[in-house]
Amino acid sequence: MEIVSNITAAAIEQLSHWGRELGLQVIKQSSGADPGAVIFDTISSAQAQGAEVILADTAGRLHNKAHLVRELAKIDKIICARVESGIYRKVLIIDATTGQNALRQAEIFKEAIGVDSAILTKYDSTAKGGIVIPLCRTCQIPFSFLCTGEELNHITPFNKESYLDSLIEVS
Structure with a gap:
């Protein structure tokens, strides 16, 4: 597992924790390292070691931070040049508490790099995650x-029927 994000120390620590828990190698760079260079070096290292999976976390790239979206597009371009397109997947993580901002985020990210699927987090919160339907309909992004x-x-795994049932569930 590789951590491309150097935006928040908390995100790096959280991913390091999960890497240890799962027995995965975590490659992290010091704060301020160029994410494009980090992903280039990580892909080179992983390919040399015969790794089958690289998970690049780019946490903290909000849609309203244009320079971070451009950075994400740069990372995408580097990956596309180094990895077969059939095995490269881009997954958008959507916080259920984000509300309608998630729709704009998905639109911007889809335009910048394309998005293959999404994961809805914090579904246990008081928010119902009603943004799933507009995201699927407007952006054509399936949830995994x-x-x-x-x-x-x-x-x-995301189950459409269970999700819809939970939205209309009467307390």
Whole structure:
């Protein structure tokens, strides 16, 4: 697993924790390192070692921070040049508490780099995650997972029928 984000120390620490928990190699750079250079070096290292999976986390790139979206596009361009397109996936993480801002975020990210699927987090919060329907309809982005907590067993494959049932569930 590789951490491209150097925006927040908390994100780096959280991913380092999960790397240790799962027995995955985590490559992290010091704050201020160029994310494009980090991903280039990581891909080179992973290919030399015969790694089958590289997970590049680019946390903290909000849609209203144009320079971070440009940075994301640069990372995407580097990956596209170094990795077969059939195995490269771009997954957008959507916080259920974000509300309608998630739609604009998805539109901007889809335009900048393309998005293959999305994961809805914090579904256990008071927010119902109603943004899923507009995202699927407007942006044509399918959801792959739903997260209801901070443990691995709180990550479940997204099930459209269960999700829709939960939206109309009467208390």
